[in-house]
Amino acid sequence: MFRTRSRRAGTAAGSLALVLLASACGGADDAGPSASGAPGAAQLKGKTVALVGYGKANSWGAYYNQVFNEQLAATGVRIDDMTSMDPGTQVQKFNQSVAQKPDLIVLAIWDTAAMAVPIKKAKQAGVPVLVVDGRPDPSVQNDVMSVLSDxxxxxxxxxxxxxxxxxxxxxxxxxxxxxxxxxxxxxxxxxxxxxxxxxxxxxxxxxxxxxxxxxxxxxxxxxxxxxxxxxxxxxxxxxxxxxxxxxxxxxxxxxxxxxxxxxxxxxxxxxxxxxxxxxxxxxxxxxxxxxxEDPGTIAKQTADYTVRFLSGQKPPQSETVKEERVxxxxxxxxxxxxxxx
Amino acid sequence: MMVSRSGRAEAPPDTPPATGARRRPDPLRLAAGVLVLILLAAGASTDRFLTLDNARAILASTAFVGITAIGATLVMIAGSAVSLAVSQTATVVAMIFLATQPLGLGTSLLLALLCGVTVTAVQGAVIGYWAANPIVLTIAAGFATGGVATWISDGTTVSAEVPRYDVLNSTPLGLPLAVYVLLAVTALAQWTLRRTTAGRQMYLVGENRAAAHAAGLPVGRVTVVAWAFFGACIGLTGVFLASFNTGANSALGGTLTLDAIAAVLAGGTAIAGGRGSALRTLGGALLISIISDVLLLRGYSTGIQILVKGLLVLAVVLTVHLRSVRGRR
The missing domain is CATH 3.40.50.2300 (Response regulator)
Incomplete structure (x- = not known):
């Protein structure tokens, strides 16, 4: 019995090690530091952005995340991928991000009402929040910056x-x-x-x-x-x-x-x-x-806003993306x- | 119920053992009768309910969920409860179907169905041969399949470079092709359950897995057959979903998992296994569509429609439970 238990424990430990190894390798693409060398790189290197957005399983979110990462890759900003596909997980990841005190949280909201209290807590903790795409709950509208779809x-x-x-x-x-x-x-x-x-x-x-x-x-x-x-x-x-x-x-x-x-x-x-x-x-x-309302356009504008904010340029509190009729x-x-x- | 080594049941499989309770009204039939009367009254007093166009719409809206639900019936009868990986599997099948369109409709259909059958039958094998918990296993399989879908598509919508699926959106005699496939799948499932050894063995395995095992029935093989059939049904649904929506992303499966389970349960198939039929599931799927249709025609919101569907399933599950408890006395 002892040998069986040891084997099971060994298998479990081995599996856990594999999962951790896979996580470490798999995360490199999205969460690793971006390449530096572009204008602003020296200035923004070491800054951290938590991307609490829509997950990759959403096609709009997948392309948004890709463009946002690409746009900031040359600036030296580190992006922590905290994206998710449901409102409950998003609240948890947002709270987790606040605890880590990044230089900016970029937030695409799944559930407007559920995010109102976490946004207030972020403000109390002194963590700036940039809301993208849909506007936040009116009660916290003045507590955040925003780049919104029209x-x-x-x-x-x-x-x-x-x-x-x-x-x-x-x-x-x-x-x-x-x-x-x-x-x-x-x-x-x-x-x-x-x-x-x-x-x-x-x-x-x-x-x-x-x-x-x-x-x-x-x-x-x-x-x-x-x-x-x-x-x-x-x-x-x-x-x-x-x-x-x-x-x-x-x-x-x-x-x-x-x-x-x-x-x-x-x-x-x-x-x-x-x-x-x-x-x-x-x-x-x-x-x-x-x-x-394509993800590429708003992702570029968000990345631009992020660079302006992190480099101390004080962009307007809210910007709206210009939409076009097709x-x-x-x-x-x-x-x-x-x-x- | 007597079990022979050949797997022949001594009583009709979806009929509960009725010992000493024959004079009492069957609660399931009573409830079904009352519900049909209510629906008839509501339908007759609803503008445009009793029209050919509306009948077509009800059948069309039943097809996608119905095909999957027929497959789920075999799995539930065989005692594997439910699968919670249906939406993800249908999504992957849809993506494969669309991505392989340049190879021709026949090849892409074959590959898509093969994918559905393989992914689902493997889960059936783990459940059938190693007695894995189907809920836990299919939750894990759902995550894994959904992960593969996101990984392969990189989150983008998969669409066909050279669409060859238009025939699947055709409407012979005014009805979508998916409706005919639903009827064919129902007939095949009913025939399998009633007329084949494998079908009868599904009831026996679902009724009492340990007894079936002790009687020498091939529990593992029977379970795999049920899940493989289920996989083919999910595959067909995925193919029709892909053709109807002309594209597939990770959200395509939507609420298919729960809708299919609801249709099977609404048809009165016992979640514990051993009882039920494909025809009942077809009835359950139609019932849900008709109720949704009446509510929509009467102007009730989507939320009310979902609420009523939930209450209906709850009522049927309770009735089936009461019926089986009474049958055991």
């Missing part, structure tokens, strides 16, 4: 696409269905605020259904199938899926239900942040349009920018 504008672009598409078809009236991201998120609320604002300028077009599809492509397809059946071919003329990966299932659901897509009398489908598949769909004449007319201009995720 979500209101993204919603406005979606509405403009729908109005332009329907008017282009010569329709004097029309019904619109909307599949949103998670409704409790400020990102979603901001986009819907912009969307409704612009839709109100075209009262002949009416939003007849607005469903929470939770940023889930499969759920989006399912809800789209049911909504299209509910309203029928004569009852819905346009659809808004909040991201390309939500709008494309709407296109497929419509095709399977026998709806014509785009063209002179088909369903107008739009999105409001672009991915490679969406660009291809616009090119194919199916998706009417989308908008930027339709067939502007496709070539934004295709490359939108094709990395």
């Amino acid at each position: 979500n209101v504008k993204l919603g406005e672009f979606a509405a403009q696409n729908i109005i332009e598409g329907l008017r282009g078809q010569g329709r004097r009236s029309g019904n619109v269905i909307v599949l949103t991201g998670t409704k409790s998120m400020l990102v979603t609320q901001d986009r819907m605020q912009g969307f409704h604002k612009v839709m109100a300028t075209a009262p002949e077009y009416k939003v007849v259904a607005e469903e929470d599809a939770n940023w889930d492509p499969t759920l989006s397809g399912k809800i789209a199938q049911q909504l299209l059946a509910r309203f029928g071919k004569d009852g819905v003329q346009a659809a808004y899926g909040m991201a390309d990966y939500m709008a494309l299932p709407i296109v497929q659901a419509a095709k399977q239900a026998g709806f014509p897509i785009g063209g002179t009398d088909g369903l107008i489908v739009t999105s409001s942040n672009c991915f490679k598949a969406g660009i291809e769909s616009i090119r194919a004449g199916e998706l009417y349009g989308t908008a930027t 339709t067939k007319a502007t496709l070539d201009q934004f295709a490359e920018q939108c094709s990395h995720a």
Whole structure:
């Protein structure tokens, strides 16, 4: 029995050693010090940034993290990868980062409400926080710096696409269905605020259904199938899926239900942040349009902000990334920018 | 239930031993009857519910989850409870299917299904031959598979350079191809369970693994067959998901794992194993879709739909439990 126990203990210890070795080797790419030599390298060498962002399993997050790391690689700033894929883990990693007292925490928030108290604690601990993409809870808005996507504008672009598409078809009236991201998120609320604002300028077009599809492509397809059946071919003329990966299932659901897509009398489908598949769909004449909010652009702006902050230049407390509307007319201009995720 | 060495059951496998309780109403059938009446009333009073378009939409929205749930039924009947690695496996299958499109539809289909069967059957082998805990094992497998998906794709969305999958989005006779595949998979699973030795042995292994082992049944092999079938079903779902969404990233599987489990449980298959059928699971998957549809048509939010689905599964699980307790008396 003793020998068996020893063997088990040996196996366990060996496995643990392998895991630790793999972790040490595997982490080198993301977390190691960046190459120095670029302007500012001498000044920023030794500074540490904790990246508490979206994990690599999210395609938007994967490209954002890659570009952010690349942009800072030449500055000598060390980036600690604290990215994650769920709100609970993010709170833990954020608190862990605060305890390590980096020079800056770069935070892409999964759950706005859950991050409010940790952000207050970071302020009390004197750790600066830069929020990126979606805005933080209003109660802590003044406690952080921010580089934000213009979500209101993204919603406005979606509405403009729908109005332009329907008017282009010569329709004097029309019904619109909307599949949103998670409704409790400020990102979603901001986009819907912009969307409704612009839709109100075209009262002949009416939003007849607005469903929470939770940023889930499969759920989006399912809800789209049911909504299209509910309203029928004569009852819905346009659809808004909040991201390309939500709008494309709407296109497929419509095709399977026998709806014509785009063209002179088909369903107008739009999105409001672009991915490679969406660009291809616009090119194919199916998706009417989308908008930027691409991870590469905001990652570059965040990296630039980080360098300015760490080198003591005192950038403005909040910056907003300029978003662009993408339709067939502007496709070539934004295709490359939108094709990395 | 008597067990012979050939694995033949003496009673219909999804019927509980009814000793001395025949005159009492079966709670599962009673609950199902009440639910159908409620649904009929709600449906009849809901605008556009009783239309052909809506029936098509219900079937279409059942297909993806339904195909996986049929496979999960065999695993649950064989006593392996549930797999918590379904979403991740479907995602990897979808990525392989899209990445291999240039090789032709047949080859990419074959590779994708092979991936689903292999990844899942290996888990079945560990459970069947070494009696590993399926929950723990599939949690680990889910992490590993999800990690591989993220590693291979580097987090980006995989899409086909040369898409050849359009035929999978076709709608023969107005219904999506996935619906026909769901019906075919259901028929195959039901036939396997009822008409083959392996199928009957799944019930026996699920009913009492130790007794089945003592009776000389090939417990390990039976479990692997159930999981391999499950893997093929996950593979088919992954392939259809990839074609429908025209791309695959790590989030593609979404809530497929829990949706499939819910459909199996809603159909009345016992989570402890030994009872259930593919037809019941098809009924469970349809029931969930119909309830979601009625709620959506009546303007209830997605949150309410999920809540009702949870309550339905809870009610069915409790009813099945009560039924089996009564059957043992």
